[in-house]
Amino acid sequence: MRWSWASFAVLVASSSAQLVTDLTGSGWTLRSQNGSISVPASVPSQQYIDLYRAHVIGDPLYGLNNTDQSWVPLQNWTYTSRALTDLQLSGLLTSTYLVFQGLDTFAHITLCNQVVGDTNNMFRQYIFDVSSILRSCYTTPQLAINFGSAVNITHALSAGPDADPDDNFADSCSTTSSEFSCKPYARKEQSDFGCALFFVLDPTFVTHLARSSSWDWAPSLVPAGPWQPIYAVQLIPGEVHINNALIDIYRKGQQNNLPPDQSQPWVFNASLDFFGTLPSIPGFNVGMSLSLTDANGKHILTQSLGGITKSAGTITGSTSIAASAVQLWWPNEMGAQTLYTATITLTGLLGVPITSVTKSVGFRTIVLNLSPVSDAELALGVAPGAHWHFEVNGQPFYAKGANFVPPDPLWPRVNDTKIEQLFDLAKASHMNMFRVWASGAYLPDWIYDAADRTGILLWSEFEFSDAEYPNATSYLQNYEAEAYYNTRRVNHHPSLALWAGGNELEAIILFFFFSADAPGAIQKQYEQIFLGVLPKCVYANSKSISYIPSSTYHGWLKLDFESTMPQVPRYLNTSGADALYADTDAYNYDANTLFDITSYPIGRFADEFGFHSMPSSLTWETAAAPSELFYPSETVINHNRHTPFGATGDQDALSLAGIQEMTAAVQMYLPVPAKTDRAANFTAWCWSTQVVQADDIAHQIAFYRRGSGMRERQMGALYWMFNDLWAAPTWAAVESTNRQKVLYYAAKDIFSPVIVNAYYNASGGTSDLQIWVTSDLFTSVSGTVSYSWVNYAGAAITVGNLSAGSTSVSIGTVNATQVTALHYADLNSALVANSVDGKDALLQLSVTAKAGGTTYTHNAVFHPATLAQAALRDPGLALTKPKAPTSNSAAGSTYTFTVSAPKAVAAWVWLDVTTNAVTGYWSENGFWLKKGESRSIVFTVWEDWSKGKWVGGVSARSVWDNTLP
Structure with missing residues (x-):
């Protein structure tokens, strides 16, 4: 199992003459605030990991440990390196820099007992010139990083001079809040930012209450430590080290957020961030060149970059590449994932290389099209308003996928084996997109590499979620540095699909704070950060990617790239009551209406929807003692973080109420397990919750996909959520062990390119039961739909002219076609007339269609009665x-x-x-x-x-x- 954090060496090795000292690995020491704990440590790491390795604590995710270990984040923790004897202190190496790829989060750094600097952002790269410190170091150099308690620091910041009272509203530092307390004051992963409120207000309640202080699917941990690699770079005059590289590939004339002209050549823009000094020779300018090779190592082209500009620590150049010189990169199941290796070299006098950097790249355009619906589209029956769909290489496509959350609450434990398995699972299940949810961490490059390889587009978000964020100057500067660094870091990946400012932010503004005429302080904060600072960072660095301020977004009225607010937001400014503009984000935990399609939102794109379920009993075994494998055990109650919306009271009671939502659904839709063996019954219950979850989400996906052929022209379904980070009742399709739930396979089935499905309108009408065929292919499809009625014994049912039949069907490009409509009242009459119990009837559907020489098949089942009511028989499996x-x-x-x-x-x-x-x-x-x-x-x-x-x-x-x- 290979640790992928070492992949930073690709960047390190790009500078050949310099001396680079890797400070990752073992040889470090972790020490508690009062010195009572001192254990061996490593980098990258976080305090929980090293304490667990040293047997000071148990696995933080096992049993009740995540709450019993609530003392851990209240401490300051210091990581101290081995003696750095390999750093050269004299000679020609006159400049020494320390490079920190990621420090979580509030860190005070010393070298040789001298202050290097302080950090306050988990998501930034920090570089410090320590040359003068090393020259005055009279002992063997040793690096120490003291990580302050984020719990204590954020509460202090909330009362500090840069905090506004409005910032403490709702889920910030309110004394009535039970989730994510004080999160806006830390540029830190929010999915792990639990426990803070109760730690400070009353530590005696920590064990009992802390579990309500994280997201409702995550443990209550507050990690701290050097979570990404550290290295030292030593340079002589005339040497530089590239610490970040922006590559932007776009069509000539392309602008952000707008579909480009696909007939234009490619522009290849490279902008390299460096430290050190470039050669300075009168009359001579540093050159830049590009070498491009394909996946087989075949040389494609070598070109000089022109228009070279230099600013403090950055050199930029570009060139044009003929469209015919390269092949396109496509998302999964739309075409090949063609990748190239691009080497950008800085050259000195006589073309001698100074340094170079190598990146994997792909040639594609990707746009989130929010343009108005045209008159021609209106004439075809598309609802007025604006589009909300993605286009790749000029082709609108249906986005099929899920939301991706941190794969582990402790990032240094994540390895490429786990990630490759997750992305291979996504690829195998017909997915083409993950939404990388804001409140985790920016994904490292090697995860984007996995996405590039598998064709999974990554809707990426800046790490802001569900809160009001400070807009004092110090905070704005921190946000800008964070966004600028990460935008440039990942832009070369063809899997990058979008930058969103954060999670659900516009929805919060519209629901709580919006005023069209007299915006208040919080609305102004939102606009300053998410319509001002962040888009500026994207647009200044890339022409190839779209930006939206919020995952839920009503779109823009106007684009003006010269303005301090490049997008004028639509908000509630609509052209009429029947106009559609936004994507949807909706959850329903009422078992009575789970399958009622009239309860589903009508929008252009569904970016979040889901229902929770238990993990399998085998995954529970990795996190709980055998004696706890039952419901309601203490571990199961502790690990459940979902409670009914707005509910307050005893935490155990709230947890039980959250689990009851699953229980009620099982009781309504399935035979209730009642096995005499406790372990067997627990296994059956876990599986049953997964079946209901799978049925519900597949039903919703089918509904949204059908919308591609309806007036809403709905073009995306990303369910919540794909992966999990611990053993707990969550919305995930894949458990923390990468074991797949039933949902994974149900979503795989309903994400098939061509599907047939029955849609029952519970509110009645003239077409209660409709049969549709949906296709997301780029070509039209023709085929045959067959249907027949049987009972659970498998015998055909005679139901008048509704008994069985087949019909031909044609479906347009990324579209849906209604095959037939069955009046539900007529069906009931026909069943009664033929002495058939409606509880013993099944409609079996199948479609066989062809397109481009490929045959597509799909089967579906509709049962009028729930399986709890149905006349099931023993199938004799x-x-x-x-x-x-x-x-x-x-x-x-x-x-x-x-x-x-x-x-x-x-x-x-x-x-x-x-x-x-x-x-x-x-x-x-x-x-x-x-x-x-x-x-x-x-x-x-x-x-x-x-x-x-x-x-x-x-x-x-x-x-x-x-x-x-």
Whole structure:
């Protein structure tokens, strides 16, 4: 398992003559504030990690540890390096710099017992010139970094001279707030910023109350430490070190937020940030050149960059590249993920290289189109208003994906194995986009590399979420430095899809603070930061990427790139009641209306929607003692952070009320598990919550996808959320162990390129039950839809002229077509007329369509009665297990299992690997089987510690098993 933080060496190695000393790895010491704890440490790291390694604390994510360890973030912690004997103190190496790629968060740095500097932003790179300190260092150099308690510091800042009383409103430092206390005062990952309120107000309540102080899917930890690499650079005059590199690839004439002319050549702009001194020779200017090679190492071109400009610590140049010289990069399932290696070299006298930097790049345009709906589109039936869709290489596409959250609350533990598995899972499930949610951390380059490789676009956000942020000068300067650095750092990745200012910010303004005529202080703060400072950072560095101030956004009225507010926001300025402008962000925890399509929002794009579920019992085993594997155990209650919206009171009672939302849904829609064995019943309950979650989210995705062919021209569905960071009831489709929930497979199915689905309008009308086919392909599709009614025994039902049928269908580019409409009242009448119980009826749907020589198939089921009411039968599931792998490759061994339902229809068939001794994924899972149907399912192994013994433990279950004792 390779630690990817070392990938920063690609940047370090770009400067050949200089001396670079890597300060990462072991040899460090972690010491508590009073010196009572001193343990070996490493970099990158955070205090919880090193304390756990030294057995001072247990795993912070196990059992009740995340609250029992609430004393940890109240301390200051100091990381001290080994003796830095490899730093040269004399000779020609006259300048020495310390480079910190990331310090979390409030740090005081000393070298040789002399002050180097202070930091207050987890998301910035910090560079300090320590030349004078080293020259006056009369002992062996040693680096010390003291990390102050973010809990205590933010509360002090909230009462400081740069704080405004308005900043303490709601989820800031209010004494009535139970979440994310004082978060606006720290440029720090907010998903881990828990516990602060109760630590300060009454530490005696920490253990009981702290778990309500983080996001409602995250543990209450407040990490501190050098979470990214540290290195020292020593230079002689005439040498420079490149510490950041912006590459911006765009079409000639392109402007942010507007679709470019795809016939124009490419502009390749490179802007390198450096420290040190460039050669200074009268009459001579430093040159820049580009060398481009493809994935096979074939040389594509070498060109000089022109228009070179220099400013303090930055040199910039550009060149033009013919469109025919390169191949396009496309998102997953739209085309090839063509990548090139670009080397930008600074050259001195006679073309001698000074230094160079190498980046992986792709050629694509990506735009979030928010332009007004045209008259021609209105004539086609598109609702008035404005678009809200992405276009890649000039092609509007349907965004299919999910929200991506931090994969671990302790970032230094994240490795490329985990990330590659997550992105491979996304690629295999027809996804093309992750929204990288604001309140985590900016993703490192190597995660963008995984996205580049797999074709998963990354809607990226600046780390501001659900709060009012200070706008004193010191804060604004900090925001600008953070945004400027990160915008330049990741811009070369073709997977970068968008920069958003933060999470749900405009929605908060509109709901609580908006005034069109007399904006108040908080609205002005929002506009200054998210419509002023942040877009300036994006637009100053890139022409290739769009910016919006908030994840939920009603769009702009006007773009003016010369203005201090480049986007004039629409807010509530609409052209009429039927006009649509915004994307949607909506949750529903009322079991009674989960599947009521009239309760779903109508918008142009759905960026958040979800429902929670338990992780599997096997994932619970990694975080709880065997005696705690039941509901309601203390660990399960502790790890649940979701409570009913607006509820107050005892934390245990609130947790139980949050879990009750899942329980009520299971009770309404599935047979309730009531197994005599406690462990078996817990497993069945966990799985049942996942089935309801999967059914709900797949139903919503199908609804939103159908919108691509309706008046709303809905063009995206990103469910909440894809991955998880600990074992807990959350909205995730993939558990913290990378084990997949039922939702993962249900979303994979409903994200298929061509789908058929039934839509029942619970409010009644003339077309209660509609059958639609939806396609997200770039070409039109033609095929056949078949439907038939059966009972749960698998026998055909005679229901008048609604019994069975087939019809041809054609679907346009990224569109949906209604196949037929069945009047639900007529169906009930037909069922009664044929002595059929509506609880014993199923509509089976299938579509077979062709496009471009490829055949697409999809199946779906509609059942008028819930599975809790349905006349389920024992399907007699039979599982045939392989005796040996089907194949072996570098991607992993595969095993083929065959499952059949010889006796009856089987609902939500689930093949379960019943051990943690193997990891991997299924080709499909959580599906329906017709009576007599047999299906072969492939399991791909990531890691196997059982030497193949896991195969014997694989089991198959369906909803019918919930009825068994």
